[in-house]
Amino acid sequence: MPTVATDDAVTLNYLDEGAGPVVVLIAGFCAPATTWVLQQKALVNAGYRVLALDRRGHGASEAPTHGASMERHGRDVANLLAAVGVTDVVLIGGSMGASTVWSYISQFGTEHVRAIVSVDQTPKMVNSSDWKNGFYGLTEENRTTFFDNGIPDTGHGLPKWKSVPSLLKLVLELRAIPKIASPDTPPMKALLADHAAQDWRSTIAGTDKPYLMVAGRESQFWPAAHASESVDNNPRGRSVVLEKCGHAANMDRPKEFNTAMLEFLDSIE
Template sequence: MPTVITDDAVTLNYLDEGTGPAVVLIAGFCAPATTWVLQQKVLVQAGYRVLALDRRGHGASEAPTYGASMERHGRDVADFLAAVGVTDAILIGGSMGASTIWSYVSQFGTEHVRAIVSVDQTPKMVNSDDWSNGFYGLTEDNRGTFFDNGIPDTGHGIPKWKSVPSLLRLALALRALPRMASPDTPPMKTLLADHAAQDWRATIAGTDKPYLMVAGRDSQFWPAAHAFESVENNPRGRSVVLEQCGHAANMDRPNEFNTAMLEFLESVW
C-alpha cells in the first residue's frame, strides 16, 4: 500500500483507486480506511479517484506516542494532500474523521477543497446552554472524566446487536474483519479527550465551499438535529437525515448514504 510521511516524520498509509476528481475518505475513531469499502467501489464506478487515509494511530499507519490532537490530525491532512498532489479535493469524513476535516479547514482554509461531507459528527461534543446536540450526557462539568473508561453506552439510538448485520456486510466486502485500533492506549485516550473539547461551529458557519451534513436518525451518540442546525446559517450547507440508521451511517445504511453522497457530489460539479 502507498504511504506518505508527515512533516513530523510519521508514516501514513492510504488506499488509492480510480481516476478522475479526487475524493479523500477519512474514517472515525479507531476505524481504518478499509471501512469505506462500500463507498470506495461506488465512487470509483461514478468516475472518481478515491483516496482513503489511515490517520496516525489508525489502520496500517504509524502509531507514534506524539501528535494525538485534532490540530495535528488536521495538519496531517494538509501534508497528505500536498504529498499526493491533490489541489481540489472532495473531503468526506465519518465521525472523528469529519472533525479532522474541520480541523484542517480551520488551519489551512479551503483553497484545496472542492466540497465536504460530514457523516454523523456533531460539531460540538459538549452540551451547553446554546448547544443541545452534543454527546448524550457530556457537559463541561464532566468532560474531564467522561471518557476515562472508553465511550459509554448512552442508552440512545439503535442497540448494539442491531449493528451486527452492518459489521457482517463490511466483513463480507473486505473478506475479513476491519483492523480496528485499540482505544485504550495513552495516545488514543488523549486524542478522544481532545476531540471532546473542540467546537467547530464557527468553522462550519464560515465555510465557503459546499458541504453536506449527514446524520443517522437513531445515532447512539447525539441527536440528528445537529445536521440541520449546522447548515441553517450557511447557504452553502445541506443536511440529510437517514432513517433507521445509527452512528456508522455509511455502514448501517450504505445504499441510502451512497445515494445522498452521489447526489450531493453531482450537484457540486
Template sequence: MPTVVTNDNVTLNYIDEGAGPVIVLIAGFCAPATTWVMQQDALVKAGYRVLALDRRGHGDSESPEHGATMARHGQDVENILASLGVDDAVLCGGSMGASTIWSYVSQFGTGRVKAVVSVDQTPKMINDAEWSNGFFGLTDSNKDTFFADGVPDTGKGLPKWKSALPILKLVAKLRAMPKMVSPDTPPMKALLHDHAVADWREVVATVDVPVLMVAGRESQFWPCTHAADSIAGNPLGRSVVLENCGHASNMDRPMEFNAALLDFLGSLPQ
C-alpha cells in the first residue's frame, strides 16, 4: 500500500486504484479500507479513481497514542488530499468514517470536495427532546459510560445471524479476514467517546455541495429516519433507505448500495 505522512508524523496507508474522477472511501470504527472492496471494484469499472483510507489506528496505518479525536481524523483527511493533490473529490464515509468527513468539512470547508456520501451514520448520536435519531438508548445522562465496554448490542435491527452473512461474503472476496482492530485500547476508547458526543447536524444542514445520506432500514444502531431528517433543510441533500439492510449498508446490500452510489455520482455536475 502507498502511504502519506501527516503533519504530526503519523504514517497512513491507503489503496489507490483506477483512473478518473476521485472518490475517497473512509471506513468506520475498527474497520480497514479493504472493507470497501465490493464498492472499489464497481467504482473502478465505472471509471472512477478510488482512494480508500486506513485512518490512524485502523488497518495498516500507524496506531499512535495521540490524535484519537474526530478533529485530528478530519485533519488527516486534509493532509492526505493535500499530499495527493486531490481537489475535486467525492468523500464517502461509512459510520464513523462519515463523521470523519463532517469533521474535515467543519475545519477545512469544501474547497477540495465535490460531494459527500454518508453511509448509515446519524449526525448526532445522543438522543434528546429535539432529536430522536441517535444511538438507541444513548442520552446525555449516560454518555460517559454507555460505550465503556465497547459498542453495546441494542437488540434492534437486522438480527445477528443475518449480519454475519456480509462478513462471509467479504472474506470470500478478500480471501482473508479483514484486519479489524481492537476497540479496547485507550486511544480507540477515547475516539469512540469523542465520536459519540459530537453533533454534526449544522454541518450537514449547511454544507454547500451535494450530499447523499444512506440509511439501512434495519440498522442496529439508530432509526433510518436520521437520513431524511438531517438533510431536510438542505436543498443539495438527498436520502435513500436500503431495505432488508443493517448498519453495514455497503456490505449488507452491496448491489443495492452500489446502484444508489453510482446513481448519485452520475447526477453530479461534470
C-alpha cells in the first residue's frame, strides 16, 4: 500500500487502483479505506482511477495524538492530492468522510475538484430551530456530552441485524475483516466531538461544482431529508434516497449505491 507524508509529518496509507479520471474515496468514523472495496471494483471496471484514503487514526495510517479535528483531516486530503499529483478529482465521502470532503473544500476551494458525492452525512449534526435533520437527539445543550459513551443507539432506522448479509459480502470480497479503529482513544473522541460541532451548510450552498447528496431512507443517525434540503439552494446539487438502506449506504445497498454513483459520474463527464 503506498503512503504519503502530511505537512505535520504523519504517514497516511492509501489504495491506488485503475486508470482514468480520478475518484478519491474517504470512509467514515473508524472505518478503513477497504470498506469501499465494492465501489472501488465498480469504479475501476467503469474506467476510473481510484484512490481510497485511510485518514489519520484509521486503517493502516498512522494514529498520532495530534490533528484530531475536521480542519486537519481536510488538510490531509490536500496533502494527498498534492503528493500524488492529481487534479480534477471526484471526491466521495461516506459519513465523516463526507464532512472531511467539505472541510477540504471550505479551506482549499474547488480548483482541483470535478464533483462531490456525500454518502449519508447531514451537513449539520446539531439540531436547531433552523435545522431539523441533525443527529437524533443531539442539541446544542447536550452537544459537549452527547458522545461521551460512544455513538448512542437512537432507536431509529434499519435494525443492525438487517445489515449483516451486506457486511458478510464485504468480508467475503476482502477475504478479511476490515480493520475498524477504536472509537475510545482520546484523539478519536476529540475528532467525533469536533465533527459534531461543524456546520457545512454554507460550504455546500456555495459549491460551484456538481454534487450528489445520498441518503439512506432508514439511516440510524438522521432523517433522509437532509439530502434534499442540502440541494434546495444550489442548482448544482442533486439528491437521492436509497430505500431499505441504513447509514452505511455503500455497504448496506452496494448495487443501488453504485448505480446512483455511476449515473451521477456519467452525467458530469
